[in-house]
Amino acid sequence: MADAAFKTRAHDALADANLKTAIDRTTGTAETKRAAAVDAFPEFQAARARAAAIKDHVIANLDHYLIAFEQNATAAGAQVHWARDAAEAAAIVSRICSDAGAKIVTRAKSMLGEEIGLPHALDDAGIERVETDLAEHIIQLAHERPSHIIWPAMHRTREDVAALFFKDHHPPPDADDAASMVASARRVLREKFLAADVGISGANFLVADTGATCTVTNEGNAELSTTPPRVHIVTAGIEKIVPSTDHAMALLRVLVRSATGGEVTQYTTFHCGPRRAGDADGPEEMHIVLVDNGRARMVGDEFRQMLRCIRCGACMNHCVVYRQIGGHAYGGTYPGPMGAVLTPVLDGLAQSRDLPHACTMNGRCEEVCPVRIPLKTLLKAWRLRTWDEGLVEKPVRYGLGLWGFAACRPRLYRMGTRMALPVLRLFGRGWIRKLPLAGGWTATRDLPAPAARSFMDQYERQQKEARK
């Protein structure tokens, strides 16, 4: 959970060169691939606008669509459950597993599952939990949490993964290159897929007019997790609704390009109820757990637009802060810009008040977001709330108060800057690497030395020149 230790975590992350290498390798590739996919799709901007409009339409009619989805999913034979919060959702899943007498449960990666604490709940219930997504398998072996919503093991280098697999896989991988390790995971997990009693997946879309859930993967682990077991459980946030399969396709086009740079995922799978008469395979029971956990409240507050999020991860791949500190430093389930907006909703603002401040406001996240979420505006809204709720630390409050006092008095303000500039310039030319009283800031950053004269001074001088 997010806590006041954000600064410590960020600091540790910045000092971790291995982490930086790992993040750079994946986010760099992701950024390049996304750019290529967007260039090859001139309709992208129009598709983005439409995607945002589809999500807004759904949220504006969320009650209507949830009821329609429930009706159609039930008619298809699925059992629909509702959960107010994380604990309730995890309890529902645990109960279904114990009713099914489950010993082995396979999980296909779902960030919502992480959000509701499913890994813990299953472990506590004494059920063998098998994470089947390769990255989730890696972090399960490392006893870690995901550090990215698309690449949960982004913080791990190939060398790290090799060390984990050589220790835990029997027989061990043939070699330590990526392909040998993927082959080894395939071998180890194949037996588990076929032995599982329950398969748990998330959903990228809940299709209201058919009652189907839709999941996208590249590895094929979702199909293997949801087909052989007797029971299939889907956990999904209530905002995942789309009116129809057609609307899902419109969103899919921008989701995949933004996430991995592909046109479509290798596997896009729609589940509509349990096994039908005569079906060659498929689960006998299908359960869908609809999870609120703060979302319904967002419908009515200033964070409503965040419900558009389709979890593509582009905002974090393009975030200068994320690329420096990685996902774990954020401390919540969701990292990066979208996490900085969502974590205060999920974990409370007091717990995560530093997150909305860990942003340079450069706006790259908004530029790439496929559903045009005004992330900067939403982060500013949290900053405002932090202030209103008295959660800002005293020195900052005092400093800003002083600044506010001076800013309202232009003469005083200008006098202050005029005095400060020559002093700051004493600490360096071009870049300032160390500054007394600001060691925390300069330890990992350089500050450009200010110009000899303030902007206002230069402006006035130019105006005078012009008048001559």
Added chain:
Amino acid sequence: MSARDDILAAIRAGLTHGRDGALPRQTPAQIAAEAAALLADPDEIRPVPAGPDPVASFIAKCANPALGVTLDRVPGWAALPQAVMAYLASHDLAPRIAVSADARLDALAGAGLETHRDIAPLEPAAISVAQWGIAETGSVVIHSAPDQPILNAMLPRHWLVAVEEDRILPFLDDYAALAAPAPRNAVMITGSSGTTDIEGYFVRGAHGPGFVHVLLISR
């Protein structure tokens, strides 16, 4: 109140007493009309076709090396056994293949091929018949059914899939239009299974097939 009632009540409260004041709610007919309007002018939000007709586009898309797909044009169902034999031989595989109960695959047995319906956990090769192909993305779609085991598309190392040319749809939306009533499980498969989970490098054959071979059947 049940969790369901609580959640729906909270949503309605947010929608009717939002910070923008009381908002009028739409009728179901208005909602449906708005939803339909969001799908208007589909050409504005989808890519231009890769070829002059759906079959040509589909073939062009399958040629994208990122997909990890090979494609063979087969002149009618009668020529299928020969095409399957040739594929297996080219990969040094024994002339054995797992088949679904689809009657169109019955002819494979006997034509020098040994077929079986029980798929093994580490099956080298299996063949399915796809319900649809989608030109926009080079995808094939399978629908769960008595003669369509989903696992046959997921377990083998080499997955062969036959699809008829006149089942190739131009766009994802064209498939979506056919999606109701929904099959229990519809899987849209685009290329071979893969992962980029280790340092972003693409590795083929993660959990599903490492090789996908499309047999495009002409009439």
